[in-house]
Amino acid sequence: MEKLLEVRGLRTHFHTDRGLFRAVDGIDFSVGRGRTVGLVGESGCGKSVTSLSVMGLVASPPGQVEADAILFEGRNILGLSADERRRLRGGKMSMIFQEPMTSLNPVHTIGQQIVEAILAHTQLSPQAAKARAIEMLELVRIPSAKQRVDDYPHLLSGGMRQRVMIAMALSCEPALLIADEPTTALDVTIQAQILDLLQDLQRRLGMAMLIITHDLGVIAEIADEVVVMYAGKIVESAPVDALFADPQHPYTIGLLGSIPRIEVDRERLSTIEGSVPSPNNQPKGCRFAPRCPFADTRCHAEPPPLRDLGPEHRVACWKAPVELARAA
Numbered sequence: 001m002e003k004l005l006e007v008r009g010l011r012t013h014f015h016t017d018r019g020l021f022r023a024v025d026g027i028d029f030s031v032g033r034g035r036t037v038g039l040v041g042e043s044g045c046g047k048s049v050t051s052l053s054v055m056g057l058v059a060s061p062p063g064q065v066e067a068d069a070i071l072f073e074g075r076n077i078l079g080l081s082a083d084e085r086r087r088l089r090g091g092k093m094s095m096i097f098q099e100p101m102t103s104l105n106p107v108h109t110i111g112q113q114i115v116e117a118i119l120a121h122t123q124l125s126p127q128a129a130k131a132r133a134i135e136m137l138e139l140v141r142i143p144s145a146k147q148r149v150d151d152y153p154h155l156l157s158g159g160m161r162q163r164v165m166i167a168m169a170l171s172c173e174p175a176l177l178i179a180d181e182p183t184t185a186l187d188v189t190i191q192a193q194i195l196d197l198l199q200d201l202q203r204r205l206g207m208a209m210l211i212i213t214h215d216l217g218v219i220a221e222i223a224d225e226v227v228v229m230y231a232g233k234i235v236e237s238a239p240v241d242a243l244f245a246d247p248q249h250p251y252t253i254g255l256l257g258s259i260p261r262i263e264v265d266r267e268r269l270s271t272i273e274g275s276v277p278s279p280n281n282q283p284k285g286c287r288f289a290p291r292c293p294f295a296d297t298r299c300h301a302e303p304p305p306l307r308d309l310g311p312e313h314r315v316a317c318w319k320a321p322v323e324l325a326r327a328a
C-alpha cells in the first residue's frame with residue numbers, strides 16, 4: 001500500500017519553567033493513501049501534539065519538533081520553508097479541530113471564510129470561489145446552502161458549524177485530513193451524523209484521514225488501523241479488527257475494558273487505575289509499568305521496544321503475547 005504520510009522518529013518537546021516536557025518521545029507511524037488511521041489514548045498522551053507537529057503548527061518556542069523524517073507523498077516536509085509549509089496546510093493537508101467556534105471568525109460570514117480558504121490555495125476568481133463554497137456546503141449536507149453561505153457562524157448549531165469546518169478543510173481537495181476530536185464537543189446523535197459524513201466524504205473523495213480521539217467507539221466505527229499512544233510513545237498499532245479482537249498491550253486491554261456500555265458516560269476512560277505520568281517525569285522502564293497489573297522488575301527497569309507480533313500488529317510490551325495470556 002502506498003504511504004501518503006510517514007512519520008519517523010518524531011520527538012516534540014516543550015521547554016517550560018517546570019523543565020523539559022517530552023510530549024511526544026520518538027514515534028513512528030504511517031497513513032496509507034485513502035486509509036483512515038485512528039490515534040487513540042488518554043488525555044495528555046501526546047495525540048494533539050503529534051498532529052500539530054505533522055501540520056507544522058507547534059509554536060517554537062516553547063515547542064521543538066525533531067524527527068528523522070516526516071514524509072508526505074515521499075517528500076520530507078521538515079525541510080520545507082515556512083511558506084511552503086503554509087501552502088501545504090489547507091491545501092493537500094488539512095485539519096479540523098474539536099471546537100469549530102474557536103476556528104471560525106465570528107465577524108465574517110461562513111461563505112467569506114470558505115472563499116478565503118479557496119482563494120489562498122487556488123487560482124479561482126472570487127465569483128467561482130463563492131460558487132465552490134456553496135458546492136462545498138452542499139457536499140457536507142448543509143440545507144439551503146445558497147442562503148446559509150451568507151450566515152454568520154453564531155447563527156448555526158454546533159453540528160452545522162462542524163460541517164462548515166469540514167467544508168472549509170475539504171475545499172482544496174486534501175489528500176490527508178487530520179481530524180482532532182472532531183465529534184467530542186457534539187451530542188451523541190450529531191456525533192454519529194458527523195462520523196457518517198466524514199466516512200462518506202472519504203469514500204467519495206478518496207482522501208486519507210488521521211482521526212485523533214480518546215473514544216474507541218469512534219475508532220471502531222471509522223478507522224482501518226489504530227495507533228495507541230501512552231505517555232508520548234506508541235504502545236500498540238494494528239488493523240482495527242485485530243486490535244479489537246486480539247489486543248496485546250495491557251494498556252489497550254484496559255482501554256477496551258473501559259469502553260462504557262451505556263452512552264451516558266462515554267467521555268472518560270476511567271477504569272484503568274492511576275494516571276498518566278507527567279511528561280517531565282517519566283518512569284525509567286515501560287511508562288505504563290506503574291499502572292500495569294502484569295509488570296515485573298524488567299518492565300520497571302527497561303523500556304520495551306515496539307516490535308512486530310503479527311501482520312501489521314506492533315506492540316511495545318515485554319510480556320506480550322504469551323506471558324500476558326498466562327498472567328491473565
Ligand SMILES: Nc1ncnc2c1ncn2[C@@H]1O[C@H](COP(=O)(O)OP(=O)(O)OP(=O)(O)O)[C@@H](O)[C@H]1O
Pocket residue numbers: 014016021023041042043044045046047048049050062063214279
Ligand atoms: N505549549 C505547551 N507547553 C508545554 N506543554 C505542552 C504544550 N502543549 C502540550 N503540552 C503538553 O504535552 C502533553 C501532550 O499534550 P496533548 O495535547 O498532545 O495531549 P492529548 O493526548 O492530545 O490530550 P487531550 O485529549 O487532552 O488533547 C501534555 O502533557 C501537555 O501538557
